[in-house]
Amino acid sequence: MAPTVHSAKITLSCPLFSAEFDPRNNGRLFVGGGGGEGRSGVGNKISLLDTSRRDEITEALELSLSRDEDSVTSLAAAPQAGDDEHSLVVLAGINSSVAEQKKNNNQHMRSFRFDAPQKIRSTSTEVGDEGDETENKEQQKEEVIPGKTESLSRASLFRFKSGADAGDCYQRVLRLSPWRKPKTDGDKSSSEPRIGAITTGLAKSGEIVFFSVTESPTESDVIGRIRLGANEEAEDVDFASLEFDPDQTTDARGRFRVAYTNGIDVMVGEVSSSTRSNAAPDVRCVYTIPLSSSGSRPKFRAVRFLSPTAILLLQNAPNRSGSELVLLKLPKTKDAQASVLRRRKLPRTVKIGLGLDVCALGTNPVGQQQTIIAASGSDNSINLWTVEYGPNRGYENIKSYTTLRDVHPFSMTKLCFSTFIAPRPSHHSRCASAKG
Structure with a gap:
């Protein structure tokens, strides 16, 4: 019997x-x-959706953006150390x-x-007739403080030519x-520093x-750049923290392994949050899709650690x-290549895989x-799987969990999981998808 998956939908x-x-x-x-620049009747916006209920999604807050600029093509939630x-x-x-x-x-x-x-909930006491304290009643009051949005900054971090030939x-x-999550509740200073990556799309030479x-990234916050070849672009990029990597022999706080793919090659390197440089980090190719006998190659669409x-x-x-999933084990030496641990084909009805995301459910003692x-x-459709890992046996086979069919009437443009925070038993993860 297929597992029960609760779902809700909203149309914006x-x-x-x-x-x-x-x-x-x-x-x-x-x-x-949004509809982009000058598209009549369709605005550009960022919305905060309330997904706290399993059976309903509501729009809690909306930020309308200028119709004289492009639509929102990518976004990321970036809570700061001092945020409420x-x-x-x-x-x-x-x-x-x-x-x-x-x-x-x-x-x-x-x-x-x-x-x-x-x-905000508060309690007030209503005094009974003639001051009789035995008839005093407590009343619960609820006050709703409206949400608000604020534009903080805008900057140019890419170095591509932005003129008429761009x-x-x-x-x-x-x-x-x-x-x-901070090591202790209420300790806003113990959260790990975060880094980010942005990639170009439709550039003559990718970056x-x-x-x-x-809070407001500018060029002074840049810690590295990779200039790609002509007509080469990064299909996807991802990070993994090295702080808890058992193979690290020194303090790795603020150090991250980065992986990206141009569709054919998988590149891996390291980036540190303490660096301030426009130089390219040291990355190397760890895997290349082999050329088939027919002369054509498959193409990587997405990558996740x-x-x-x-x-x-x-x-x-x-x-x-x-389409299929490919699980790679990274080499331990610089002159070695990654090895394929597992493969799992998507159902035959999937001619092209569009999006990928993963959610780690924590590590036991x-x-x-x-x-x-x-x-x-x-x-x-959205296909869901699980994969288990053990220190002795490594990664097991990728096992099917369930398939969500006819999720949207048109192609999905984004797929993402929420963060799973262990060990509270009440926590669970949510999966969201969007369409254009």
Whole structure:
């Protein structure tokens, strides 16, 4: 019998291209999109959705953006160390107007602050007739404090040419390193520093920019750049923290392993949050898709770390002939290549895999781990799997959990999990999808 999966749906006023949960609260989902510049009747916006109920999604807060600029193409939730529980920063990729781009001024990195609506409960005592204290009654009152939004900053981090010859280049991917819960409740200073990466889309020569995640990222926060070749772009990028990697012999706080793919190659390197440089980090190719006998190659669509030494990729076969998951084990030496640990084909109805995300369910005292995997397909389905890891046996087979069919009437543009926070037994993870 298939497991019960609770679901809810909401339809907003514009097509959506990006989505991410507040990593501290799986009842808050940020989505962004729009009709772009000058598209009559369809605005651009970022919305905060209340997903705290299993059977209902409501729009808690809406930030309307200029119709004279591009739509929201990517976003990330970036709570800062000093933020209150209801407040956080949202970073977004939004191109400046075409007129500004022709002036070589494309401020594509935007920063906003969202303060979620709050419900404040208080108790008052109603005194009985003639001051009789035995008839005093307590009344519960609830006050709703409206939410608010604030635009914080806009900046240009890419170094691509933004003038008349720039074409349709935009900020395609915005990915942050994993959020870690502070070591002690209420200790806002103990959270791990985070870094981020943005990649170009439709650029004549692709670029990846790494930056320190601040409230208002600027060029001074850049910690590294990778300039790709002509007509080469990063399909996806991901991070894994090295702080708890058992293979590290020194303090690795603030150090991250990064992986990205250009569709054919998988590149891996290390980035530190303490670096301030425009130099390229040291990355190397650990895996290349072999050329088939017919002369064609599959292509990687997405990449996610399962651990600092294991990477999961979504791979599409040529000519819309299917999709599969590929699990790689990273080499321990610089001159070695990654090895394929597991493969798992998506159902035949999936001609192309569209999106991939994973959610780690924590590690027990003996080092065993379980991870949930979600992949969206061209047949408007979301396939869910689990994969287990043990220190002695390694990664087991990728096992099917369930399939969600006909999730949207059109192709999905984004798929994401919320953060699973252990060990509270009441916590669980949510999965969100969006369509354009």
